[in-house]
Amino acid sequence: QVQLVESGGGLVQAGGSLRLSCAASGRTFSSYRMGWFRQAPGKKREIVAHISRGGGSTYYADSVKGRFTISRDNAKNTVYLQMNSLNPEDTAVYYCGAATAVSTTPEQYDYWGQGTQVTVSS
Numbered sequence: 001q002v003q004l005v006e007s008g009g010g011l012v013q014a015g016g017s018l019r020l021s022c023a024a025s026g027r028t029f030s031s032y033r034m035g036w037f038r039q040a041p042g043k044k045r046e047i048v049a050h051i052s053r054g055g056g057s058t059y060y061a062d063s064v065k066g067r068f069t070i071s072r073d074n075a076k077n078t079v080y081l082q083m084n085s086l087n088p089e090d091t092a093v094y095y096c097g098a099a100t101a102v103s104t105t106p107e108q109y110d111y112w113g114q115g116t117q118v119t120v121s122s
Helices: none
Strands: 004-007 008-011 020-026 033-039 046-051 058-059 068-073 080-084 093-100 116-121
Touching: 004 093, 020 033, 020 058, 020 093, 020 116, 033 068, 033 080, 046 068, 058 068, 080 093
Parallel strands: 008 116
Antiparallel strands: 004 020, 020 080, 033 046, 033 093, 046 058, 068 080, 093 116
C-alpha cells in the first residue's frame, strides 16, 4: 500500500510559480507510475501530467505543456510538479496519484493523496 501526501499549494498571482510535492510512504514507490491531476469546482478530475517509474518518460496535458514540469526522486519517494506562468484557469485542487499502468484517467490510479489547493489570482 502507498500513502501520498501533497504539499506546496497556495495563493499566487497570475504569471507566478509554485512547486508541488507529493511524498509517498512505503518501499514500492519506484514501482508506480505517478500522476498529477487537478479538479476545479464543478468539474471532473483531469490529468495534468504523469511520469514513468524511472522518470524517463513524461506526459503533459495540452493546457500545461511548456509551463509545467513533472519530476520524481525515487531516493526520496517524492514526485514534484513545477508550475510556471500560472493563470487563473489553473486554479484547482491538485492531487497526486499512483498507478501500475500508463493512464490519463483517474479511474486507473490506485492511490491518491488528499489534495492541495492552488489559487491563481488575476
